[in-house]
Amino acid sequence: GAGVSQSPRYKVAKRGQDVALRCDPISGHVSLFWYQQALGQGPEFLTYFQNEAQLDKSGLPSDRFFAERPEGSVSTLKIQRTQQEDSAVYLCASRERTGNTEAFFGQGTRLTVV
Amino acid sequence: GDSVTQMEGPVTLSEEAFLTINCTYTATGYPSLFWYVQYPGEGLQLLLKATKADDKGSNKGFEATYRKETTSFHLEKGSVQVSDSAVYFCALRREYNFNKFYFGSGTKLNVKP
Numbered sequence: 001g002a003g004v005s006q007s008p009r010y011k012v013a014k015r016g017q018d019v020a021l022r023c024d025p026i027s028g029h030v031s032l033f034w035y036q037q038a039l040g041q042g043p044e045f046l047t048y049f050q051n052e053a054q055l056d057k058s059g060l061p062s063d064r065f066f067a068e069r070p071e072g073s074v075s076t077l078k079i080q081r082t083q084q085e086d087s088a089v090y091l092c093a094s095r096e097r098t099g100n101t102e103a104f105f106g107q108g109t110r111l112t113v114v
Numbered sequence: 115g116d117s118v119t120q121m122e123g124p125v126t127l128s129e130e131a132f133l134t135i136n137c138t139y140t141a142t143g144y145p146s147l148f149w150y151v152q153y154p155g156e157g158l159q160l161l162l163k164a165t166k167a168d169d170k171g172s173n174k175g176f177e178a179t180y181r182k183e184t185t186s187f188h189l190e191k192g193s194v195q196v197s198d199s200a201v202y203f204c205a206l207r208r209e210y211n212f213n214k215f216y217f218g219s220g221t222k223l224n225v226k227p
Contacts, residue, residue, distance in 0.1 A: 004157065031213070042118070042203050042217030043158070056213055091158065100146070100165070100212050105157035 002026075004106035006092050012112045013082045021077045021109045025094030032075050033103060034067055035091040043091055049075060050098060082113045116141040120204045120218035127194055127225050135189040135221045137178075137204035145206040147171075147180050147187040148215070152201045161189075161202070199225045 005024040013019050025032050031050055035043035036059075045059040051072035060067070064082075069075040079086055089108040095101055121136040139147065149161040149171070162171030167182035176191045187204060204218040 033213070035215075035217075040219065042205070042219045043215070044217070045214045048213045059214075093158075098212065102160050103215075105150075105159070107155070107157045 004092055004094050004104055006090075006106040006109050008109060009107065010110050010112075012114060015083060015113055016081050017113075018078065018080045019082055019111065021079075021090050021111070023075045023077070023092030023094075023106060025073065025075070025092070026096070026104060027073075028096065029094035029104075030072075030097050031095035031103070032069055033093040033095075034075070034077050035093070036061075037089040037091055037108070039088070046077070046090075079111075082111075084113050087111055087113045116145070116206060116208060116216045118204050118206055118216055118218035120202075120221055123201075123220070123222040125221060125223050127223070129196055129225055129227050130193045131225075133189070133191040133194045133198075133223070135202055135204075135223070137187045137189065137218060139185050139187065139204075139206050141185075141206055141208065141216075143209040144182075145208050147178070148205040148207070149176070149178055149187070149189050150203040150205060150217075152203065152220070154200070158203065194223070194225045196225045196227055199223055 034046040037043040048056040049069045064080045066078045091108045093103040093105045095103040146165045148163045150158045151161045162173040164171040164180035170179045205215045
């Protein structure tokens with residue numbers, strides 16, 4: 001596709017449920033990022049992939065959060081046993097190559113935990 | 115730690131008014147500075163950037179100058195349009211780490227005709 005695509009756009013989960021959020025980066029983009037944006041706040045870094053390698057996961061808030069990119073393309077962010085504080089917009093971004101180049105963001109997945 | 119502070123919104127202006135959105139940062143070294151814009155229903159888009167002190171980033175009539183001495187990167191536009199209504203995020207990226215942005219909390223701009 002022309003841009004970064006995320007699905008679903010909206011997700012409502014009951015507390016304790018597991019969820020999986022998908023990101024389709026721009027084709028051929030090497031770098032992929034996940035950010036979490038709480039209501040009224042700026043995005044906060046979660047994790048970074050270079051191809052299939054997860055090089056930085058320092059922003060994942062707990063071991064309930066897990067991200068993968070097994071073939072260096074599509075990525076999935078999984079949240080286990082969701083809690084209300086996980087409610088946020090989850091943003092994915094991709095970048096053509098490493099280094100000081102522009103990252104392109106998707107529209108995000110809005111997760112609401114009830 | 116590294117952080118970005120930007121003025122709270124919402125900011126409401128009439129069309130053709132002058133816009134300033136303040137942004138200050140805390141970081142060691144010489145980070146790169148960015149302004150991103152988020153239009154309703156869309157993803158974040160890079161608006162402009164500056165990578166070293168005294169650089170001026172500009173795009174679509176918006177400007178921001180990297181001021182090391184005041185650790186600031188204020189966004190300005192001389193004459194706003196209704197189509198500029200959006201949320202604006204100031205962000206920094208560390209000098210030797212291109213893989214992590216630190217964003218401010220965003221400033222919503224409403225421009226009235």
